[in-house]
Amino acid sequence: MRYMLLIYSKETEMAQMSQEEKDKITTAHWAVMEETSRRGVFRGAEPLKSTATATTVRVQDGKPLITDGPFAETKEQLAGYYILDCKDLDEAISWAAKIPTACKGGDGCIEIRPIVAIPQPAQTGAA
Numbered sequence: 659m660r661y662m663l664l665i666y667s668k669e670t671e672m673a674q675m676s677q678e679e680k681d682k683i684t685t686a687h688w689a690v691m692e693e694t695s696r697r698g699v700f701r702g703a704e705p706l707k708s709t710a711t712a713t714t715v716r717v718q719d720g721k722p723l724i725t726d727g728p729f730a731e732t733k734e735q736l737a738g739y740y741i742l743d744c745k746d747l748d749e750a751i752s753w754a755a756k757i758p759t760a761c762k763g764g765d766g767c768i769e770i771r772p773i774v775a776i777p778q779p780a781q782t783g784a785a
Contacts, residue, residue, distance in 0.1 A: 667766035
């Protein structure tokens with residue numbers, strides 16, 4: 659089963675970190691990515707740009723309503739994700755426990771969601 663592990667942290671606190679603190683977190687992420695790769699469960703992981711770059715699309719009365727920013731005010735913002743192919747939820751939880759979320763004395767969280775397998779569209783040569 660593929661699981662998406664959604665990483666939530668506090669952007670304002672991350673922005674105040676020293677380069678040394680940021681490097682430590684990056685090193686910890688690389689360790690998780692390398693270990694999951696070695697074990698054959700790694701499918702992808704990427705950080706997201708800040709919520710200031712987000713665009714939210716809602717449909718109202720059949721028309722798209724486009725706004726800048728995230729969809730909700732929260733204490734923690736979605737910062738990135740991992741996609742891992744785990745045998746079960748317990749394995750996904752064990753990997754989530756290794757993913758760094760700390761930011762300036764506070765901890766974020768990891769949300770684990772199973773991914774629904776759907777057929778993928780055929781690739782075409784046009785871009």
